Amino acid sequence: MNKTIKIKKMNKIVVFMSFLLVALLVTSSCATDDNQTVATFTELVWQDEFDTEGTVNPENWTHEIGTGTNGWGNNELEYYTDRSENATVQNGLLVISAKNEEFNGSSYTSARIITKGKFEQTHGRFEARIKLPSGQGIWPAFWLLGDDSNGSEVWPQIGEIDIMENVGDEPTKIFGTVHGPGYSGGESIGKPYELQNDRFDTGFHVFGIEWGQNYINYYVDDVLYNQITPDDVTGEWVFNDGPFYIILNVAVGGSYPGSPNASTVFPQNMLVDYVRVYKNSNN
Amino acid sequence: MKNLKFIYTKNTLFLALIFIVTVSCERDLSDEVEFATLGNTAEVFTDSPIGLGSDFYFPFLGSKLTAWTVDDNEGYESQSSMRIDVPNANDPEGNYAGAIFRVDGAGRDLTGYDALTFWAKASQGVNIGELGFGQDFLENKYQVTIQNTSFGTNWTKYIIPIPDPSKLFDERGMFWYSAGTQETGGFGYAFWIDDLKFEKLGTIGIPRPKIYEGGDVNSQGFLDTSGVVETPSVTFNLPSGVDQTVTAASSYFDWTSSEPSIVAVRDFGEFEMISIGTSVITASLAGEQATGSLSVEVLGEFNFAPTPTQDPADVISIFSDAYTNVPVDFYNGFWEPYQTTLSADFVIGGDNILSYTDFNFVGNQFANPTVDATNISNLHVDMFIPNELPSLFDFLISVVDFGADGVDGGGDDTRQQIFVTASDVEAGTWISFDFPITLANRDHLGLIIYENINFATLSNFYLDNIYFY
Numbered sequence: 008m009n010k011t012i013k014i015k016k017m018n019k020i021v022v023f024m025s026f027l028l029v030a031l032l033v034t035s036s037c038a039t040d041d042n043q044t045v046a047t048f049t050e051l052v053w054q055d056e057f058d059t060e061g062t063v064n065p066e067n068w069t070h071e072i073g074t075g076t077n078g079w080g081n082n083e084l085e086y087y088t089d090r091s092e093n094a095t096v097q098n099g100l101l102v103i104s105a106k107n108e109e110f111n112g113s114s115y116t117s118a119r120i121i122t123k124g125k126f127e128q129t130h131g132r133f134e135a136r137i138k139l140p141s142g143q144g145i146w147p148a149f150w151l152l153g154d155d156s157n158g159s160e161v162w163p164q165i166g167e168i169d170i171m172e173n174v175g176d177e178p179t180k181i182f183g184t185v186h187g188p189g190y191s192g193g194e195s196i197g198k199p200y201e202l203q204n205d206r207f208d209t210g211f212h213v214f215g216i217e218w219g220q221n222y223i224n225y226y227v228d229d230v231l232y233n234q235i236t237p238d239d240v241t242g243e244w245v246f247n248d249g250p251f252y253i254i255l256n257v258a259v260g261g262s263y264p265g266s267p268n269a270s271t272v273f274p275q276n277m278l279v280d281y282v283r284v285y286k287n288s289n290n
Numbered sequence: 291m292k293n294l295k296f297i298y299t300k301n302t303l304f305l306a307l308i309f310i311v312t313v314s315c316e317r318d319l320s321d322e323v324e325f326a327t328l329g330n331t332a333e334v335f336t337d338s339p340i341g342l343g344s345d346f347y348f349p350f351l352g353s354k355l356t357a358w359t360v361d362d363n364e365g366y367e368s369q370s371s372m373r374i375d376v377p378n379a380n381d382p383e384g385n386y387a388g389a390i391f392r393v394d395g396a397g398r399d400l401t402g403y404d405a406l407t408f409w410a411k412a413s414q415g416v417n418i419g420e421l422g423f424g425q426d427f428l429e430n431k432y433q434v435t436i437q438n439t440s441f442g443t444n445w446t447k448y449i450i451p452i453p454d455p456s457k458l459f460d461e462r463g464m465f466w467y468s469a470g471t472q473e474t475g476g477f478g479y480a481f482w483i484d485d486l487k488f489e490k491l492g493t494i495g496i497p498r499p500k501i502y503e504g505g506d507v508n509s510q511g512f513l514d515t516s517g518v519v520e521t522p523s524v525t526f527n528l529p530s531g532v533d534q535t536v537t538a539a540s541s542y543f544d545w546t547s548s549e550p551s552i553v554a555v556r557d558f559g560e561f562e563m564i565s566i567g568t569s570v571i572t573a574s575l576a577g578e579q580a581t582g583s584l585s586v587e588v589l590g591e592f593n594f595a596p597t598p599t600q601d602p603a604d605v606i607s608i609f610s611d612a613y614t615n616v617p618v619d620f621y622n623g624f625w626e627p628y629q630t631t632l633s634a635d636f637v638i639g640g641d642n643i644l645s646y647t648d649f650n651f652v653g654n655q656f657a658n659p660t661v662d663a664t665n666i667s668n669l670h671v672d673m674f675i676p677n678e679l680p681s682l683f684d685f686l687i688s689v690v691d692f693g694a695d696g697v698d699g700g701g702d703d704t705r706q707q708i709f710v711t712a713s714d715v716e717a718g719t720w721i722s723f724d725f726p727i728t729l730a731n732r733d734h735l736g737l738i739i740y741e742n743i744n745f746a747t748l749s750n751f752y753l754d755n756i757y758f759y
Contacts, residue, residue, distance in 0.1 A: 141527060175531070178493075178527060178529065178531055179493055179529050202493075204490070204492035204493065205492045205493065206492070206493050206494075206495065206529065208527075209495060270532075270533050
């Protein structure tokens with residue numbers, strides 16, 4: 008018995024090593040696209056590794072509570088709370104739990120945390136390592152919103168960069184999108200990214216952007232899958248000025264994913280290993 | 291664990307065989323040689339059967355043996371596929387189609403895959419009754435089934451997830467199907483399957499296992515007897531976002547008894563009741579805890595009815611393990627609409643026991659042929675009333691002679707009524723009745739009826755050793 012298992016392990020190592028070699032060759036032979044702006048955001052300026060057990064660190068995050076206006080503008084069905092049942096830090100992970108329970112007139116609860124007023128930045132590399140929830144009607148997101156200057160500017164003028172959005176009935180696909188004046192909601196600009204031979208609710212994946220003057224590069228793990236520039240948007244480019252803050256949330260229902268159904272399993276957890284923000288070390 | 295070891299032992303023997311054969315060749319084995327494990331061929335059928343050997347198709351009993359063919363005019367992105375013609379319900383050669391595809395030879399190592407997939411279409415929209423793998427007509431140890439799968443008239447890909455691939459290191463049951471005409475008014479149809487193969491998709495969600503439909507079920511049993519858990523199920527989210535539930539053999543699961551000294555769980559989901567008390571059985575699949583549980587209350591030793599002592603030559607037996615029974619039509623005819631009595635018959639230590647629940651009345655019929663009891667003088671019945679005697683007990687046993695016409699009714703039937711009252715019985719112990727038979731005509735006995743009378747409330751009792759002597 009032991010013998011068989013050992014042999015198998017050796018095979019695996021050999022296969023894995025040869026895979027690395029192939030990957031290396033492919034990477035080194037990959038020339039940079041002429042039109043692509045290469046960014047080197049290497050200086051870590053902000054992070055939450057979620058290493059302190061218990062409540063979400065209030066120095067980094069604020070809970071948004073309630074149902075917003077019209078379900079946060081999307082007819083969402085959840086009530087966001089600041090209870091530990093909906094957001095907590097456990098085993099080195101932020102856990103945002105969407106639950107099916109009656110609460111203040113809503114049938115679902117969840118959490119939405121933001122860095123507004125605590126950490127905001129223009130440009131940089133924003134990335135998070137996340138294991139997504141899944142199921143019909145579940146809508147997790149890792150995204151940025153432009154600061155509204157105490158309400159003097161409104162969406163979509165403030166700009167929105169969705170680094171990762173997913174609808175839970177498409178467990179292999181995420182979307183990376185920007186919203187701005189003239190290209191918001193249904194007219195937003197973005198692209199889906201679909202995993203091959205894997206899915207987003209069975210393991211952790213890195214979702215990130217490299218965001219600089221006149222470009223936003225989108226990547227998942229080690230795959231750069233899209234670049235958005237002023238040429239791509241059908242309105243004013245609002246991503247070169249004004250700082251943006253980070254949002255992590257799991258919505259339930261709403262115009263985009265539709266409502267949960269009998270097949271949706273609750274609770275659904277989004278697990279976040281870290282959120283890290285870098286800036287260009289040359290700046 | 292026990293089983294794993296056993297199977298590995300077999301593998302070792304197999305490897306040893308290769309070793310011997312190889313050594314007999316001219317070349318010696320080098321030190322770097324790696325012993326071969328079982329083959330891991332993924333394909334079962336592409337344009338033809340792949341690696342199944344020559345004798346791989348085994349139809350189910352009663353199915354049409356010629357239902358399966360290779361169709362060289364239809365295929366998914368090819369010219370060939372498997373065609374299954376489900377026969378009409380009145381086809382004398384078999385009223386349904388069903389078979390297993392078993393590797394003729396050594397099993398395959400399927401541990402590197404996570405699903406059996408195939409493309410299929412049908413001659414009309416229809417739900418195919420059962421499809422799966424892991425059925426080998428041996429132990430069916432790792433059988434998996436999907437039920438009522440909707441086939442349309444154009445090629446569609448189907449996915450049957452493997453509950454725990456690590457178990458399938460030596461599997462011969464590559465595929466099986468069973469399809470009838472229940473939904474098509476008894477009329478046959480055809481369906482085609484192509485590119486049938488095991489795959490490592492990586493896009494199947496985390497298994498959500500369930501036992502007892504996710505409920506917490508209570509049961510009772512007797513000391514030194516055994517039971518078997520119900521076949522569990524596992525729900526997987528497919529890459530399309532749609533859930534697929536499979537029924538999975540209990541061998542895929544790890545079973546746990548909360549009180550192993552009361553109820554011990556064995557392989558195949560069998561459990562033994564080894565001391566008095568209550569234990570809760572739960573299960574997990576590949577580390578995922580299954581929802582649902584089975585609570586087993588072990589009641590104590592089962593009290594067997596006294597072993598009959600009459601000479602078999604003098605006995606006409608209706609129901610007994612001590613004698614050879616005459617042909618019996620039924621022990622519970624379930625006469626609708628008035629009868630409520632259900633049967634929960636059981637076997638303990640090889641002894642069959644009739645158990646009636648929700649009792650109001652019930653009959654044992656033995657009319658094909660009727661019994662000639664001219665030379666006997668008594669009816670023997672052993673009765674056991676579990677729990678407590680009901681507040682109202684009034685019990686009637688009727689022995690019916692069907693008369694010269696030999697059929698129930700017809701104007702020539704006669705019956706003897708035997709009244710049993712509360713003072714004749716006791717709960718929690720076997721009561722042996724020996725009633726003299728006083729029927730004048732007793733050469734066409736065909737029926738014994740048991741009933742509650744005068745609003746009696748007896749609900750559950752056991753019967754054993756019903757015979758004339």
